[in-house]
Amino acid sequence: MAQNDNESRTFDVLPDPADFRDRLYEPTLIEVPPRIDLEEYKLIKVPILNQGSEGACTGFALATVANYLLRRRKIDPDELPVSPRMLYEMAKRYDEWPGERYEGSSARGAMKGWHKHGVCSSEIWPYVLNKVDRILTSDRIDDAVRRPLGAYYRVNHKDLVSMHSAINEVGILYVTAVVHDGWYHPTPEGVIEPSNKKLGGHAFTIVAYNEDGFWVQNSWGVEWAKDGFALLTYDDWLENAMDVWVARLGAPIRLRSAKATATSLSDNAGKAQVYTFSNVRPHVICIGNDGQLSREGTFGNTEEDVEQIFTNDFPRITEGWTKRRILLYAHGGLVNDRNAVQRVADYRPLLLQNEIYPIAFIWKTDFWTTLTNILEDALRRRRPEGPLDAAKNFLLDRLDDAIEPLARTLGGKSQWGEIKENGILATKNTEGGGRILLKHLDNLLTANSDIEIHLAAHSAGSIFLAPLTQLLATSGKVETGPMKGKPGYGHSIRSCHFWAPAITIELFKETYLPVITNGALKHFDLYTLTDKAEQDDHCANIYHKSILYLVSNAFEEIMRIPLIRDFGKPILGMAKYVADDVELTELFKQSKANWYQAPNNLPEGEIGASRCKGHGDFDDDRLTLISTVTRMLRKEVPNPELEFQRSADSMKDEREQLDSLAKV
Structure with a gap:
């Protein structure tokens, strides 16, 4: 040589760094x-x-x-x-x-x-x-x-x-x-x-x-x-x-149905993801720090990959459709990456069957793990060693009041702030994943004006989509909110669907309400829990109300203080704040907006039907998703194909419950 x-x-x-999982x-x-x-x-x-x-x-x-x-x-x-x-x-x-x-x-x-x-x-x-x-x-x-x-x-x-x-x-x-x-x-x-x-x-x-x-x-x-x-x-x-x-x-296999793809991706399938990657990848955009595209991991992508979705994957998959629709979806803040991708695979059969092409933002939140640790730490600081004395039962009614300020100072407020900031930066940052998607989506819509755009978000996903909606649907310069002063693309959005949104009413009015009012966003559906269901919900069995109550009372800028300020920051996903807001009340009197509270008894297939009893139920509630798709299609969904795979977290919870019963 x-x-x-x-x-x-x-x-x-x-x-190779040490990894005891090898x-x-x-x-x-x-x-x-x-x-x-x-x-x-x-x-x-x-x-x-x-x-x-x-x-x-x-x-x-x-x-x-x-x-x-x-x-x-x-x-x-x-x-x-x-x-x-x-x-x-x-x-x-x-x-x-x-x-x-x-x-x-x-x-x-x-x-x-x-x-x-x-x-x-x-x-x-x-x-x-x-x-x-x-x-x-x-x-x-x-x-x-x-x-x-x-x-x-x-x-x-x-x-x-x-x-x-x-x-x-x-x-x-x-x-x-x-x-x-x-x-x-x-x-x-x-x-x-x-x-x-x-x-x-x-x-x-x-x-x-x-x-x-x-x-x-x-x-x-x-x-x-x-x-x-x-x-x-x-x-x-x-x-x-x-x-x-x-x-x-390994042995090569071919999965012919979207349902098989979802099953193979699930935690029950073990290590079979190689067979599902090609089917799910065209529907996923991964967001990392500062809202930029994440290049690491199974579904990491570059701008070239995003461009491929619109120039290659979308035309290939939608070839032969009588009506082409794109759904932009953002998951909630409690979900980890793996479960978020699993939900995309679960939704995919129903959506493709009805000529809806999903694109999901996987934006690395997983607030649940951090939140659980914060709440456990807060509880330890408010209880003695050993079992609680029955004589102190009357204090249980005040436990949430004690948890809120502790959870705030132990990192809850800062962690929630980081999640919101990352979601906003995905579009506000010129190199953000949302901004990159908009550039290529604009090219597609400019050449194909017949394509419908729909939005859906669960919980914090409503915050993620806020600046993106401003840019996508505003003609001329944006007047309020995080994208103020930026020129919009001026495209029409056919429908927007929020499931228990964590966005504040203030930010909603700055970002979504202007394009709903001027008709650029044609129809808006809001799903929330009833206030009773919200108060019957819990966070890790420590805080005995929903996560939105905790966010509103403890993690936003304005904190609830009993007897001094009895309300936290008004959040769009909380029924009590929606009912008390005059502007929202007027909005939902109009035909272009609807508010549905869950759980309700509406039959499957009817718009608004939902059986959700807790904040985390919305993204895997069959009736809620079918209702959402029915609104997008503006007609009944024929023979809906929908099955949710169990997540690793749900199986872990069941194992721990069985273990605890075995110790009794």
Whole structure:
């Protein structure tokens, strides 16, 4: 190998951070021979790859693993090389370090990427040195699911017995190590001689072994070492090894129905998400810090990905529809990412069946976990050790009054403020995910004026959509609210549906009410709990009213103080504040706006029907969703196909309840 080629190499593989969730490989009683001959491995003719100067070795080494496993598959072997570029780009998406705009990655990140998405062929996603190409196109996604990863395990890199056993079971290991100057100058026999000059982290594969060490296949071309292979001594390995993984291929499957997609995505399906990603991805936009697009995780996306939704996915999926509709949906603040995506998958069959194309903002809230901790801390500060004395029962009526100021000062107000700010910034920030969506949505609507736009939001989602609605529906400059002074796009919104919205009435009047009044937003439906249901609700069985009562009384700028200020900040999702507001009362007298309170006895299919008894019920209440879709269609929903999958949180709650009963 030429010296200048060596000098251009990049060594920036990152070690896998400790993660005790990793499944550790355990040796079986498979026979382990004293050696595996390299020449036997060469008979399989796994391509020798060349990464060039880019630090993409995690993708190249894992591509070598995939190429080997595909060629060795007993049924339907596949000699078409896979894409190192896809594996490398996905590795950066799943690393524990933020962003993708850097070279280098970790072995675990690459394994997660293959596990989540599969891997496409190099023909569909070719590797061009230093060319930025991060777009997961529909063709790439559809091809990648044909090569899913099955089971994979971490191998103790210090345990040679486990490594020998694993390579005899599977035939190849995916490894990372710190490499040194000796890698530049292997002997004519292909032996890497020791050196104290460290170069950095590198990924490669182990394909054979003998009594002296491991035979490695590198990604530096056939000119390196012995036709692309070299012997790494055990001493060298034990001194410099970082991580080892072993894997098997999964079996490709095809899900033909939207319902099957939702089921496969659920927590009951375990690790089957690779099969559902291609179906759900065109309906999801992930929002991270400061409202910007989140590039990390299974459904992370870039602006190019958002553009793909409108230029590729939407035309493809809606081809043949008699009426095209887009629903922009924002979930509530108590929901984590996984459950939010699951809801999109649950809604998808019903919506697509009725020619409604959903686009959901997944905006990383998950306030519930934080809120529960805050409430538990607040309760501890207001009770003694041991059981409560029955003589103090009269104090239970004042528990909520005591919880509110404590929850506020223990972080509730600041956490709620961050959620609201992040939602607003998604559109207010010029680089925010909402602003990016609006740019591409505007292009679509300008060219296709017949497409209907609908909005729906649960709880804090109403705050997220507020500035977006201002820009989307305002003609000329926005006059009030967070987007004041900004020019709007002037498009019509056919309907807007709020389920127990957490937006303040003040912000609603600044953002939504102007476009409802001037007719740019054609129809508005508000769903709330009755005030009795609101007061019968609870938060973690500590605060004994709904989350909206807690937000109104403790987390907004104005705090409720008993006897001094008996009301908190008026919130649109609370029946008592809606009923007391003169302007809202007048609004709901008009045909373009309706207010429905739950639970009610309206039959399924009738607009306004809802059986919700708590704040968290709205996003998975069958009648509420069917009612919402009926309003969008302006006609009855025929044979509604709707089934909600259970979330991990609900199953966890049931397990804990069963455990507590078992202890009694």
